[in-house]
Amino acid sequence: MNVSILGTRVIRTEDPRFLTTGGVYTDDMRLPGACHVYFVRSAVAHARIRSVDVSAALEAPGVIAAFTGADLAGLPLAPPPMPGMINVKMSQPLLATDTVRYVGEPLAVVVTESRYQGEDAADLVDVDYDMLPAVVDMTEALEKAGPTVLFPDVGHNVSASFGDRSALAADLFDGCEVVVSRTIVNQRVAPAPMETRAAAASWDEDGKLTAWIPNQGAQGTRGALAGMLGIDPATLRVVTPDVGGAFGAKFGADPEHAVVCWVARQLGRPARWAESRNENLLGMAHGRAQRQTVTIGGSRDGKVSAYRIEILQDSGAYPKFGSFLPALTILMAPGPYAFPRAEAVATSVVTNTTPVGAYRGAGRPEATAAVERAIDLFAAEAGLDPAEVRRKNLLPAFSEPHTTAFGAVYDSGDYVTALEVALAAAGYDDLRREQAKRRADGDVVQLGIGLSCYVEITGPGAEEGGPRENATVEVHPDGSATILTGTSPHGQGHVTVWAMLASEELGIPVDKIDVKWGDTDLIPVGGGTGGSRSLQQGGAAVRQASRDLLDVARERAASELEANPGDLVFYTGSSSFTVAGDPDAAVPLARLAERERLFVRAVFAAPGPTFPFGAHVAVAEVDTETGKAVLRRVVTVDDAGTVINPLLAEGQRHGGIAQGAAQALLEEVVFDADGNPLTASFADYPFVSAAEVPSFELADMETPTTYNPLGAKGIGEAGTIGSTPAVQNAIVDALAHLGVRHIDMPTTPQRVWEALRAAGGSAG
Ligand code: MCN
Secondary structure (H helix, E strand, C coil), X not given: CCCCCCCCCCCCCCHHHHHCCCCCEHHHCCCCCCEEEEEEECCCCCEEEEEEECHHHHCCCCEEEEEEHHHHCCCCCECCCCCCCCCHHHCECCCCCCEECCCCCEEEEEEECCHHHHHHHHCCCEEEEEECCCCCCHHHHHHCECCCCCCCCCCECEEEXXXXXXXXXXCCCCCCCEEEEEEEEEEEECCCCCCCCEEEEEECCCCCEEEECCCCCHHHHHHHHHHHHCCCHHHEEEECCECCCCCCCCCCCCHHHHHHHHHHHHHCCCEEEECCHHHHHHHCCEEEEEEEEEEEEECCCCCEEEEEEEXXXXXXXXXXXXXXXXXXXXXXXXXXXXXXXXXXXXXXXXXXXXXXXXXXXXXXXXXXXHHHXXXXXXXXXXXXXXXXXXXXXXXXXXXXXXXXXXXXXXCCECHHHHHHHHHHHHCHHHHHHHHHHHHHHCCCEEEEEEEEEEECCECCCCCCCCCEEEEEEEECCCCCEEEEECCCXXXXXXXXXXXXXXXXXXXXXXHHEEEECCECCCCCCCCCCCCCCHHHHHHHHHHHHHHHHHHHHHHHHHHHHCCCHHHEEEECCCCEEEECCEEEEEEEHHHHHHHCCEEEEEEEECCXXXXXXXXXXXXXXXXXXXXXXXXXXXXXXXXXXXXXXXXXXXXXXXXXXXXXXXXXHCCCCCECCCCCECCCCCCCCCCCCHXXXXXXEEECCCCCXXXXXXXXXXXXXXXXXXXXXXXXHHHHHHCHXXXXXXXXXXXXXXXXXXXXXXXXXXXX
């Protein structure tokens, strides 16, 4: 009997290397003769550049060359990702030429023999700025027009718009007994991966460029890089070394990556770059950065009849993926709820701040945070239990696709059960009893219980024929196998799971299956890893390639055994074909690979994205005298369909919950009114650690999707999406009886204290 390996807790085969010899990251790559590129970055948020004088830097020890924007002026600009939707006239030059638009914007490079020489020499570059007023606040950016905007040629600061504000219905909330409206902030955060950005580049004599870059998909990075360099992608090989975390922020390529490649060509020697933590916090795209006005209305008994969200998105100085984020927020605006009427509009604006990009969840956490805060505001106004209001408004379970008012096609879902399972696992009624007791006793430390229900989109993609991914599986004569995948792991454990999927079909042990990715010469096509697409598309492709390989092998085995292909039985236990009824007539896959290479490439096309869902319950204690909130428990249901490796899926949930809780509790990128960053080091940016979060309680629920043969949806971002509003709601809930209705994130002691004072509660 074949025992399935799928659904079992196979431990990560990646880890022995990481835990012993360590990974090999871009900055570890040895590149003989490489020079070092150091970026001179703008010290001011908005200014015309009068001049950049590199002459003193050129005299400094170890300096090989220095280049300014003028030297690169012939190169294309770094375009926004969705040129049809985002104003391309706001594209970023690779190095600023006439204007700088945020602190940290690269404007020149010094190239040196060693990295430290570059840091020293950069101080000698003299930049003469003609200061312009900085626009830091989104609302101010929206209202500005004329010559004082970031791009005077454009005449305003709007980089993208979604929906028509003038078409919002005046009567949307007519007939509602309860209507609440509030502007809430989904603050800007920093992805802060352990490994900062880096690049190494080398051109060969035939004019072919090899670029080593930590990224989320070598093929997409190749396309972006080739575009910025103005070269044919066929002359560019991108290699992905180990990647120390990315969280959405390493998709594609940044101007710095292109500049490093350009310098290598210009100087005729390899070039490399690795940024410091300070540069990373200034220069890597930030996440979130929305201001949302939510309005919700319904009946006194808790039935919501209308919901509206108006979004202002901060794109930062140059529109990147961040400008497009509201499209995803709008798509997921009503979340798992059956609101009879819903409207959403968004405007993205440029400001004199670091550009905003994709960050774990990218647009969906913002949708969930908005609607979950709105539900709680509505429940508080109506005097109802937030769990009861959710129960009353969730879509009932469905197994046939459900199309929302915003055009999302949810594949399958059972949101009510997710909520009930989470509430039961948390002991919701007991928690409410304890809360009531503390309130009655007037305890200094109050208890808050926060809920969130969510549905999110994973594996999006608008390719004709559905989102797709490819995989190649090859069996070798020694009985081992190799998988080539178009996905690109950086902590998600694809090596383990892709090997499990092939092992399940082929009977080859997991530790004899090698998985390769991230080399465009080896794997020219691939969608990379983002939007939690990898298992449902890339994993499904591995399954398909393995099965197709068995079909090829069956034909070969039939001729080897002089039998009818239909009479052969494949045993995974021995990884061999046997003639039915004649167990002695057998041939292993490995032997079939001896005569001729045995490999198959398959492309899996999904009918559409999938929509994982869940419910989170957070329990927090808030000190009403100091404003200090402590997260005590997080109980979650995160239904990602069939789980292939629970150990990895749980790991993804843990990481995601911690990141989401961090947004609610601690993290925020802050600029002063002049656009100076105030959180450009880990001394100021309060990166979450294990000390700030409890041990998470994960409840199981699996509702398979029919959109891929694995039944799997994505899990990589779910924890982040569900946890943020649950934690925020818990902190507000702790103080609800004192009149507090809302506290913007992060819910720092000062904010909590101020909210209490404003409500007239404690905190005296
Ligand atoms: N899995 C499973 N069963 C499921 C779903 C997933 O066993 N039903 C497993 C998969 O096999 C895979 C892992 O869970 O090993 C995550 O799979 P999936 O949900 O397909 O997500 P991706 O692999 O596409 O990962 C992307 C997602 C995103 S978009 C961000 S951002 C993110 C994240 O994953 N960034 C991360 N997790 C991260 N984890 C780490 N350590 N570092 C990052 O930068």
